[in-house]
Amino acid sequence: MKILSVESSAASCSVALSDNGVLIGEEFTNVKLTHSETLMPMVKNILDNTKTDIGTVDVFAVSNGPGSFTGVRIGVAAVKGMADGVGKPCCGISTLETIAYPFFDRNCVVCSLMDARCSQVYTALFENGKRLTPDSAMLISELADSLKSIDKPILFAGDGAAVTYEKLSDSFDNIILADAQNRYQRASSVAFLTEKYINSGKLPVSANELLPVYLRLPQAERELKKKKELKK
Template sequence: MKILAVDTTAAAASVALCEDGFLCGEYYVNIKQTHSQTIMPMAVSLLKSCGVEIKDIGLIAVSAGPGSFTGVRIGVAAAKGLALPFNIPCASVSSLEALATNLIGTNAVICSVMDARRNQFYNAIFENVGDKLNRLTPDRAIAFTELEKEISDIVLSGKRLILVGDGAKICYNNLNGRTNAEIAPFNLRFAHASSVAAVGAKLYNAGKTISAEELIPFYLRLPQAERELKRRKGFDV
């Protein structure tokens, strides 16, 4: 089965085409161009380069969040636009799980961290054993002080811990050498659509696909405009 995967949840944008566990091709740019201008041309160009038509795709996998509010919306909208004309099933993938999938084979605890601003990170923690990725926490928005304690406890238990994601360097610098946490190398640190495809394949095999109509963004937090509106109305956000 051919899987087309999309990720626009952070500064990088990528699309990948996989078939039966084989990566046919992947386009990746991390130059802070507007995702709305790049993602669809990238998808069309990748399919053309691989000699594949959209009607040949059996699954569209997309990082549905958390991440940049605008980026998440663009990725989900692109996936819906590609899937709807041919009723292609979709896989709604956690961007944090996709990041952790970059580090399969490390046999480490993997701490996925995305910069959520406002002194918070979008975070989830996983443990990799062989080719398995076991989730230790749900996807969440967490303050650095709370996350630092969890990281310290894991490292003190004797386990190797690797930070991955666009918040990895910020988190690592904030730790300031207080733990032996590692940071993923740059080629594995950021989101890749090929990892989104790998998670999408697992969801497909588990019967957890959805229709394009059911596909929605996963934010974790309210968008800034909604937060500001609630503040003006006196709500604590």
């Protein structure tokens, strides 16, 4: 099974191609360019460098949120367009699960963290490759309360890991910060998780059925909603 995967839910952007669980190629950038500038050229590079015809891809996969509203939207739209163009299915993978994937074999609880601004994070907990909590948006103070009952090592990973670690490390002696080079989500993890889910019976969806997952409204919509409530 050949999988072309995309990850553009935060500042970094990556594209990967796997074949039957083997990584064939991956491109990763973490520069101050918009994903609308970088994503499709990266897809072209992967296909060209691996001499792969896009029509031979079996499944198109993407981390479909939570994350940056713009980044998630760009990634989902790109995958929907490619899949629809060649008549192939799609698979959406939680960004937070993508962050946790490299640590599934670690003897600890993995706390995936993405900066949601305003002292909030998108977060979920995993252990031994299994999900412990659903994806959610919460204040860092609320996260601290939820972690107090865990007596195992807790590994912080994701683009919100460092700032959360800085705020909570004095209150916890069981928190570990993931190495910087392994802290961010990558398209290869999206591909491997897609293969895992399909092999376990989770069927991919059509391009029309693939949807982004935001967890909360974009800032502009939140501000508009707040103004309407104040007028009542």
